[in-house]
Amino acid sequence: MKDIYILGIESSCDETSVSIIKNGCEDIATVISSQIDIHKEYGGVVPEIASRCHVENITFVLEECLEKAHMTMEEIDAIAVTYGPGLIGSLLIGLEAAKTLAYLYQKPLIPIHHIAGHIYANSLVKPLEFPLIALIVSGGHTELVEMKGHFEFQKLGGTLDDAIGECYDKVARVLDLPYPGGPKLDQMALLGKNTYPLPVPLKEDRYNFSFSGLKSAVINLAHKKAQQKEPLRKEDLATSFQKVAVESIVSKTKKALLDKNIQHLIVAGGVAANQGLRKEITAMAEEIGVDVSFPPMKYCTDNAAMIAAAGYYAYNLGIRAYYDLNSESSTSLC
Amino acid sequence: MRILYLDTSSSFLYAGIVEDHKLLASCKKNLFHELSKEALPEIIQLFEQTHLAPRQIDKIIVVDGPGSFTGIRVGITIAKVYAWSLHIPITTISALEAMMISSKSKGNHVPMLDARREYVFAAIYDEENRQILSPQHIKLRDLLQKLEEKTYVAITNDSIELPISKESYDPDILKIVETYQEKEEIPVHAVNPNYLKKTEAEEKKG
Numbered sequence: 001m002k003d004i005y006i007l008g009i010e011s012s013c014d015e016t017s018v019s020i021i022k023n024g025c026e027d028i029a030t031v032i033s034s035q036i037d038i039h040k041e042y043g044g045v046v047p048e049i050a051s052r053c054h055v056e057n058i059t060f061v062l063e064e065c066l067e068k069a070h071m072t073m074e075e076i077d078a079i080a081v082t083y084g085p086g087l088i089g090s091l092l093i094g095l096e097a098a099k100t101l102a103y104l105y106q107k108p109l110i111p112i113h114h115i116a117g118h119i120y121a122n123s124l125v126k127p128l129e130f131p132l133i134a135l136i137v138s139g140g141h142t143e144l145v146e147m148k149g150h151f152e153f154q155k156l157g158g159t160l161d162d163a164i165g166e167c168y169d170k171v172a173r174v175l176d177l178p179y180p181g182g183p184k185l186d187q188m189a190l191l192g193k194n195t196y197p198l199p200v201p202l203k204e205d206r207y208n209f210s211f212s213g214l215k216s217a218v219i220n221l222a223h224k225k226a227q228q229k230e231p232l233r234k235e236d237l238a239t240s241f242q243k244v245a246v247e248s249i250v251s252k253t254k255k256a257l258l259d260k261n262i263q264h265l266i267v268a269g270g271v272a273a274n275q276g277l278r279k280e281i282t283a284m285a286e287e288i289g290v291d292v293s294f295p296p297m298k299y300c301t302d303n304a305a306m307i308a309a310a311g312y313y314a315y316n317l318g319i320r321a322y323y324d325l326n327s328e329s330s331t332s333l334c
Numbered sequence: 335m336r337i338l339y340l341d342t343s344s345s346f347l348y349a350g351i352v353e354d355h356k357l358l359a360s361c362k363k364n365l366f367h368e369l370s371k372e373a374l375p376e377i378i379q380l381f382e383q384t385h386l387a388p389r390q391i392d393k394i395i396v397v398d399g400p401g402s403f404t405g406i407r408v409g410i411t412i413a414k415v416y417a418w419s420l421h422i423p424i425t426t427i428s429a430l431e432a433m434m435i436s437s438k439s440k441g442n443h444v445p446m447l448d449a450r451r452e453y454v455f456a457a458i459y460d461e462e463n464r465q466i467l468s469p470q471h472i473k474l475r476d477l478l479q480k481l482e483e484k485t486y487v488a489i490t491n492d493s494i495e496l497p498i499s500k501e502s503y504d505p506d507i508l509k510i511v512e513t514y515q516e517k518e519e520i521p522v523h524a525v526n527p528n529y530l531k532k533t534e535a536e537e538k539k540g
Contacts, residue, residue: 041539042535042539046533046535048403048533048534048535049533049535049536051403051404051407052407052527052529052533055407055410055411055414055526055527056526058411058414058415059414059415059418059522059523060523062415062418062419063418063523073419088404089403089404089407092370092404092407092408092411093407093411095370096370096373096374096407096408096411096412096415097411097415099374099412100374100411100412100415100416100419101415101419103374103378103388104388104416104419104420105419322375323374323375323378324371324372324374324375325371326368326370326371327370
């Protein structure tokens with residue numbers, strides 16, 4: 001069978017990324033230009049600055065990726081692009097670039113949902129086995145999705161308020177950790193003890209998550225300690241917070257796996273890099289005899305390799321977009 | 335020599351293909367909020383009308399601003415990816431310069447765009463079309479002060495209240511392209527929007 005090379009483009013937030021993936025699994029070249037150092041100064045991603053950076057970076061990143069792959073556009077079979085969800089101004093740059101290239105080289109244009117990309121990051125390690133449950137944990141999402149086959153998504157539950165990554169970043173701010181605080185909070189949690197009692201969110205609700213109550217509890221606790229001039233043991237608070245947050249995710253995921261009698265779990269999204277979550281998910285999966293897959297660290301955060309990997313399966317299924325494809329800031333996977 | 339002109343700095347798409355002093359095809363269309371969706375399909379129409387392939391273009395002239403930030407980025411992204419991938423020379427033109435070139439009246443001109451909060455994007459040109467004030471983000475009041483000595487015609491499609499006479503903007507794509515076709519090409523990676531204004535976050539930060 002002929003090898004299929006998909007060029008993926010991702011620009012939904014603050015990373016401009018282009019990747020070439022062979023047959024949905026082999027990373028030929030991936031280039032990621034991160035704007036993290038720029039946005040750090042503002043304590044978070046500034047959408048207009050992100051859009052400005054993407055337009056400055058896009059041709060550099062495309063060029064570097066093709067050079068790294070020793071390939072030309074003519075050798076590419078199709079172009080996959082993130083059309084949403086994300087920052088609208090950022091998405092547009094990748095989208096216009098992808099549409100233009102698809103037209104100039106008469107290649108199929110494949111629209112990829114950002115979350116589908118995160119799920120398919122796992123296929124860069126081993127092929128997805130169905131049926132599976134995907135746990136998506138990132139700065140913008142916390143979702144449980146059931147998949148019976150390629151691109152057959154069925155949402156089981158999601159967050160009712162804040163996404164887990166968002167909650168981590170906000171709690172990290174309370175602990176004076178610089179942006180992006182989520183990963184640093186994960187590190188800090190290794191150092192403390194679980195001493196602060198915090199509310200366990202949405203114990204009863206089936207597969208839905210809620211993190212705003214937990215976040216508020218941490219903020220209130222820190223505030224109270226400051227008012228009473230009592231010292232706040234930051235490491236302990238980090239550990240206590242992480243324990244409750246991770247437990248909530250793990251218990252809902254376990255429930256979904258057992259209820260649906262599913263043997264395969266994949267974890268996706270930026271928070272899949274969280275060590276505390278990895279450890280607890282792995283232990284839970286072992287306990288109930290479920291096979292679990294985490295994407296390698298480099299594919300956890302936003303990247304175009306996952307978009308190109310998803311693009312391969314979408315390509316095989318005949319999923320195509322026309323040149324009037326538009327970006328969508330909020331769009332659901334299923 | 336075949337030239338593709340592209341301006342997406344407002345909600346209008348202005349595009350055209352010029353060959354040897356002749357406008358082969360053009361598009362002047364208000365795409366409202368659908369610019370990002372429809373700009374490329376409209377450009378493709380120009381190629382279909384002229385039976386030309388994208389590779390048969392010898393130069394691209396793209397408007398780099400000022401205007402709608404998102405709009406400018408749509409045009410710049412299409413143009414620079416196009417120029418980069420097919421190795422086509424590219425150059426930029428200010429939206430205000432394009433407005434001045436297209437003017438049908440004689441005299442001193444002030445092309446301007448509403449930049450909100452009492453500001454405009456504007457430039458000043460004398461009757462010889464020489465630039466007196468370079469394109470900038472300026473308070474309308476300050477701009478008007480600079481106009482006191484002579485008679486000026488404002489060129490704008492925006493509803494800006496002005497004490498001077500106004501001319502609406504209808505791009506003369508052939509004239510714009512002919513004026514700019516010899517302009518030096520710009521290295522493609524350096525073709526970027528010229529917003530003339532920092533982001534609010536940068537302004538607040540100082």
